[in-house]
Amino acid sequence: MVSSLVIGIIFLVAGLALRYWINRRKFYRRSPTGAEGFSSYEKSVAIKFIERVGKWIAYALIIFGLLSLWVYSREKKEKTSQNIEVQKPR
Template identity: 35%
Template sequence: MNRDNAVLIIFGVLALVIGIALKLFIGRRRFYRRNSLGGEGFKNYRSSLLTPFWENLLTLAGGLLVFLGIIALAFAKWML
């Protein structure tokens, strides 16, 4: 195994772990913010606008990290 494969494997595993952790963290936050009727409760109007915006960006980033992690691990396997 050369240096390129090691870097790809390390990047792939880290990207997968961080991406999955981000998606689980955001999903947990959304789950616990819901009330008995299924609506999300916010403190004020500003947080009701900003919180979903940032959570959607983080969820997108987590999905991209998972995708890049899978691609990096596939390239590391292909380069062996």
């Protein structure tokens, strides 16, 4: 039960951090006129591809983290409802 909470938090934070890092790199690569600066065409294509894949990985991490947190909340509700049923006098 606690493992899904820990995994959910770790994956959620990792996904958000990855998105932040990619967007920050993209922001600082821009010139004052708004154009991105690359030293070559090959680097431009490679970096843009890697960033696109990285964003999809970040989205997957965020979704997996949210699903893990949802599973944790469902397990917690189920456990508390079972405890209430057990404690009722017969």
